[in-house]
Amino acid sequence: MPSHDEVRDLLFRAFGEWTIRRSEPAWATRAVADADARGFLTDVGLPVQALNLFSLDPAFGEAPVTLADRLSDLPPSAGVSTTILDAYGQLIYLGSLPDLGAFLDPATGRVLSFVSWSDPPFVVNGGIAEFAYFLAYVETHRRANGVLLDDLETEEGYEAAAVVAAHLMGVDPAAFADADENIWPVWMDDGFAIGLFQDWAWDHYAVEYFLSRGIDPTVREPSRPLPRRMNGWPAADGGAEA
Structure with missing residues (x-):
């Protein structure tokens, strides 16, 4: 743990x-x-x-x-x-x-x-700690030497993903105990198909949370795209807000 x-x-x-x-x-x-x-x-x-x-x-x-x-x-x-x-x-x-x-x-x-x-x-x-760890570990290891695993050559990408999966299995064996029932084995095996190793954008739930607390995610790190243009925030393309 x-x-x-x-x-x-x-x-x-x-x-x-x-x-x-x-x-x-x-x-x-x-x-x-x-x-x-x-x-x-x-x-x-x-x-x-x-x-x-x-x-x-x-x-x-x-x-x-x-x-x-x-x-x-x-x-x-x-x-x-x-x-x-x-x-x-x-x-x-x-x-x-x-x-x-x-x-x-x-x-x-x-x-x-x-x-x-x-x-x-x-x-x-x-x-719950293991759940949060898994999410964060995949996020910090979806790149190898700065390159998204999704952009690597197929064999190299799958080898890198297998290393991530092996680490997670050691952290929380319960998440991999039943390959027919547990979901993490499926996600890790199918990570490239579901976009697990790609970049991702904030969804509207996150944006509403930021708005309610006066947080501007466009000036925070790590930087991620917005799902739509938000009043008072720079446009995702760098232009002015409408």
Whole structure:
């Protein structure tokens, strides 16, 4: 398990300290029973966006949104199982993730996700610190000698990606324990197809977060494109705002 200090340093290097959002202590105390997960969320936090994989829930850290909350307004056609709701309704929604989102188990600190609302969740990571570490590690290792892995020769790119995957496997074996169920083996094997090793732009969730806090991401490092022109910020092409 990586230490909180190690994950914090990696997150800051990968995404910038200004992108990391911590939870309010009262929120964490009330909502998260697992001590390590509670400490991580209040002391370190999560990035508002990471790669093309994860976008933090705008309500994160203020009022816990549970799986039960997320499913309460879904129509019958969504196929929500009462068994799943009863067993996992207490899970805390962290944000969007391929499949049906990232959820924190407040009792164990594990990060889980679903392929449907009628099947039990699968393990994304064995802990919230490991989840954040994985996101940051891929971000800081999607280039080799300054070149995106996606731009390398095919064999060289796959070899570099395999080294990244091997490192992550050693950090959190639980994330690779079941190749048929866990999602990280799929993402790492298919990283080039899903754009894991390419550059990426801020999405609208991140932009709204920056706007609400008076943060101008165009003058911060690391620099990333905006999804649209934003009033008061330079245009992505260097021209004046409309």
